[in-house]
Amino acid sequence: MSRLRFHVARYLEELIDFRWIAVGVVFYFYAYVLKKQLIEGSVQEHIGVNIWDISLTVQNDIYIILYFIVPIILVISLTSIFEDFNYQTLIRLGTIKKWILRSLLKFWKKSSILILIWSFISLYMTIKLPFSWNWSLFSKTNGVYNDLYEISVMGLSPLWVFILELILLFLALTILHITLSVIYTITRKKLLLLAICVGFFIWGIVGFKLLPNNYAFLSPTTYFSITQYIHSFNPPIMGIAVLLGAIIICFIFLALVDLNIKQYVVSIKSHLPFLLYSCLCIMGIFSTSLSLESDKNTVLDNWILSFRGVSSNSFTYSSFFYYMIVFFGLVYLVNIEMNKEIDRMGHYKIIRFRNLEKWFWRLVSTDEKGQKQAYKSEATVDFLRSHDVNPVLEKDRETQLKTSYLTFLQAHEKEKPQDIDSMLARVNAENDYVMLKSSALKEKQFTPDQLKGMENELSHQFQARKQSREKEQYQEDYKQEVLEVMQPSEETQYKQLFKQKLLAQLGISDEKDSSKEVKKEAESEKAPVEKQLKQETPQEKEQRLAKMKEFEQKHSFDKVYKLKKEVLQELKELNLTDSQREKLTKLEKALDTEKKDHDKQKKEEKSQNGFTKFFARNNGAFSSKKRDQTQEMER
Structure with missing residues (x-):
């Protein structure tokens, strides 16, 4: 209530x-x-x-x-x-x-x-x-x-x-x-x-x-x-x-x-032309019956008048088109079926029967024992194989069962609890296999033990292939990781060079770390500083700055800024002293200020006229020149 x-x-x-x-x-x-x-x-x-x-x-x-x-x-x-x-x-x-x-x-x-x-x-x-x-x-x-x-x-x-x-x-x-x-x-x-x-x-x-x-x-x-x-x-x-x-x-x-109407659609699809033809015929008969005065005509009269066609005295478009559909449609459908039969096995059947009339009337006949259809008989199959022709027979039931069960195993592997489409695909594959399995058991083509053995064998093969694929995938991934370590990308090399530069500015080196102050701070925090860097020679420093400059010229400022931010984030995770952390913060603020100036300059270039753009480019060249001078001074 x-x-x-x-x-x-x-x-x-x-x-x-x-x-x-x-x-x-x-x-x-x-x-x-x-x-x-x-x-x-x-x-x-x-x-x-x-x-x-x-x-x-x-x-x-x-x-x-x-x-x-x-x-x-x-x-x-x-x-x-x-x-x-x-x-x-x-x-x-x-x-x-x-x-x-x-x-x-x-x-x-x-x-x-x-x-x-x-x-x-x-x-x-x-x-x-x-x-x-x-x-x-x-x-x-x-x-x-x-x-x-x-x-x-x-x-x-x-x-x-x-x-x-x-x-x-x-x-x-x-x-x-x-x-x-x-x-x-x-x-x-x-x-x-x-x-x-x-x-x-x-x-x-x-x-x-x-x-x-x-x-x-x-x-x-x-x-x-x-x-x-x-x-x-x-x-x-x-x-x-x-x-x-x-x-x-x-x-x-x-x-x-x-x-799962897929199997019904497939079975009806081959008969769809005949179903459509039958529906059109029935609609025409009802239409003719409704247009006539039913009180004065019997059922047989309505039936005859539906198929009478047209003449010069009585002509209507509806009767004319209905006559075309009924008679020419039937000829067309029969012609399609005959072409299918001839394209598949008609010539070989004609050779076997040696008589066109006998072949025509025995399209659906039985063999000598009265058990199989003529096109399934052993004599026909042997005849076709003797002429190097593979007969178009029904698909082997064992192959159908294996294919359907493998499809079910694949769908079961791809199934995800939150994906309804994968769940429905697994259910449909399972239903298809169960129906095929029950049909094979009903026709006594296989015993339950035989089907169980086939399922176990296919399951073992499927798992073996799955493990093999996983092993190959693992080896391929490991190979890629080794190659990346042995041959690092340009971005990785630039990050390493920039990180080396920052570590040098922070004073993390053999010479610096030997000082008593750093040792005391490291011992008080009970955490080691980043692995000590080797002392860099002037030639190595020159090469490092040249590589960094070459990378910065080849790539956009935004990409270089992103890589630098990643390096700064990595250094923040280290156990740094207070002075080192303060210096790292200043370097990051300087980098952010440079990014803001770059964005502002880029925005002004879009909004100004040609002269202003030219002037801005000169300023950019001047700033890049100034940056080069700064690097020269650092050297």
């Missing part, structure tokens, strides 16, 4: 949100305009109205549905899909079907508020109007301002029409959201779903404006208004069949969305 109260409180809190209040205000003003227009029309025609004229007109107005209801519904649907779809939720729920149903529930929690406000405003507009359970004279009059004429003459009461409108909205919105959810779970592409929603909205406008009455059922807005629904389907039972068909398709997709 407390849980119910909690959900009701949350729903009411959502209901009084500012956004829904703004939606209600828009509904109110638009309904007020419709009410005023309807009353003016009734006054002009001198016919009275009642509450149902206003209420049903507001609920079935196509403009508010198309330009206001549909965009809000699409936004709610997309928001509920994008916000709720994540791998953690899928793992917790277990199946995509459960996630779709959960998303549908969240969608209806928000959409119901929109429908509730819409219905409330339609009823609120009926204040001060006559109440009646029947249709008014205005509704039964085929006038300009009356959109309820067709539905009022059907014999349904206004209350039933009001309820049917809500049911129609419920079914249409449910089908719409399930369709979008299924598309997103299959594709996982947000841009595609956004494009579909934009196309849905545009097609609703085009369908409402341009489609004739015979094709009005193709417009999405037809299924959001009961008046448009009745106007488009004659008889209305056809509309019910369309809705039921859409609901059945949605349930089929929900049942198949969690299955």
Whole structure:
């Protein structure tokens, strides 16, 4: 009970949100305009109205549905899909079907508020109007301002029409959201779903404006208004069949969305042309039957008239194209199958049977023992091998099992707990192998012990190859590390030279470290200083500065600055004395000041004119010259 109260409180809190209040205000003003227009029309025609004229007109107005209801519904649907779809939720729920149903529930929690406000405003507009359970004279009059004429003459009461409108909205919105959810779970592409929603909205406008009455059922807005629904389907039972068909398709997709349909797609793919041809034939027969007066024709008459074709006296494009599809389509499909048969093994079969007629009628015949098909018989295989031809036979079952099991082992190795795609790949590979294994056991081609031995052998081979790859990878990595140590890169050499320079400036050398002060500080801190450097000769110092200068000229200032900062960071981690650490800090500040000056100069060069750029370059040359002089003085 407390849980119910909690959900009701949350729903009411959502209901009084500012956004829904703004939606209600828009509904109110638009309904007020419709009410005023309807009353003016009734006054002009001198016919009275009642509450149902206003209420049903507001609920079935196509403009508010198309330009206001549909965009809000699409936004709610997309928001509920994008916000709720994540791998953690899928793992917790277990199946995509459960996630779709959960998303549908969240969608209806928000959409119901929109429908509730819409219905409330339609009823609120009926204040001060006559109440009646029947249709008014205005509704039964085929006038300009009356959109309820067709539905009022059907014999349904206004209350039933009001309820049917809500049911129609419920079914249409449910089908719409399930369709979008299924598309997103299959594709996982947000841009595609956004494009579909934009196309849905545009097609609703085009369908409402341009489609004739015979094709009005193709417009999405037809299924959001009961008046448009009745106007488009004659008889209305056809509309019910369309809705039921859409609901059945949605349930089929929900049942198949969690299955590995890849194997079914592969098996159906080869028969797809024949399935398409059969569907076109059935559609043509039904279309012909609906266009004829069924009361005067029997089933056999409709069947004959569907395949009669055209003549000079009776010619229609629909009959002509249907005749082309039925007869030439059959010839085309048979021709494709014959070409496949001839390209695969037809010539060798003809040689074996030595008679075209016998070969044609025994495409699916058995061998002499009546056990195998002719193209699988040992005589045919021996004949083909004697002519150095490899027959195109079914894939060996043992090879299929080995390949499938290796695929499963590879998917299991690549599986990661936080990667749902790798988990699904492992599950699909495991399902494929289990189905293939059960099929082999069912056909008694292998015993369980044989399959177990094959799995153990493949597992050992897979692990051996894995260890071999890891060993080779380790050797390759170790080789690269040794090469890097033996032949350091330019960046590494520059860092070593700069580090040697800083250590010399900090006084970390054999001559300096022999002083008593440094020894005392090192002993008091109980931590040794960095490994002592050898005393550098003037020639070595000259070579070091030359190499550093060459590197700085070849590379950008930013890269040199980055390498110097890395060296400074390494030196900070050493156990330095207070004086050494203070000197290191000053060197780092000087380097940062140089970096700021460089960035400032670079910025000024971009903003100044040509003369200023030239002057800045001279300053840069002067500064580089000054830096060279400083290095000369250091030497």
